[in-house]
Amino acid sequence: MAHVRSSAIRARLDWVRVHHGQARVEEVIGALDRHELAIRGAASPNLWIPFDAYVALNTEIDRRFGIGDLSLCRVLGRYTAEVNLPTLYRIFYKIGTPTYILSKVSAVWSAHYDSGIASSRPVPDGVIIRVESFATPHRCMCLSVLGWLEQTVTIAGAELIDAREVMCRLRDGNACEFRLLYREP
Structure with missing residues (x-):
């Protein structure tokens, strides 16, 4: 299984917090079922997180705040470049x-x-x-x-x-x- 650095997870959660508030971050994480622990475990930006948890997080953010076609992931990618630099x-x-x-x-x-x-x-x-x-x-x-x-x-x-x-x-x-x-x- 592939992995992604937790800095990508943290940036996406930060985007939700900045644009929709901390309560919505908790709602998103809570909706991730089996991926919730992995996402909550992304405390340090250098940890490796399973790629399927990354996919689940992006999909849930897009479902809640986008239009459900994953196009919001492009916005999240731009945001990640900005905040992780x-x-x-x-x-x-x-x-x-x-x-x-x-x-x-x-x-x-x-x-x-x-x-x-x-x-x-x-x-x-x-x-x-x-x-x-x-x-x-x-x-x-x-x-x-x-x-x-x-x-x-x-x-x-x-x-x-x-x-x-x-x-x-x-x-x-x-x-x-x-x-x-x-x-x-």
């Missing part, structure tokens, strides 16, 4: 280009997921990010990754022109690929 890295993002920053996606991926491999390749006016061999792909992950990538480009000071998933394992692709087009600062 330490001040030290913010400085680095301000002096590095988005293309350079996204060239480090492999290291970022392995710090947050214990399954799969991420890579990047530059294309005219942007970059392609490819995620291969993830053990249990799920739509909430794809949308979260896309949102995280969008916000990463924005934090790096670029003007985001387009961001989309161009291939997905859930739709007969051999990997998940995301294309981001942007204007460098």
Whole structure:
């Protein structure tokens, strides 16, 4: 089974708290049945949490506060990029280009997921990010990754022109690929 760092769990719970209040956080966690203990156990940002608990949390948040199609996961991914970026890295993002920053996606991926491999390749006016061999792909992950990538480009000071998933394992692709087009600062 794949795992995700608890920092992703904590960011999603923080989004619920900021936008809907602490009582709604408790409601969301309480609705997770067998995943409740794993989600409550995400106290330290460095713990590994089962990926199915992450999926359950995203699905429940989208069911309660979105429209039930998991599109809110893209918003949650953007929020996670924003709140999980330490001040030290913010400085680095301000002096590095988005293309350079996204060239480090492999290291970022392995710090947050214990399954799969991420890579990047530059294309005219942007970059392609490819995620291969993830053990249990799920739509909430794809949308979260896309949102995280969008916000990463924005934090790096670029003007985001387009961001989309161009291939997905859930739709007969051999990997998940995301294309981001942007204007460098």
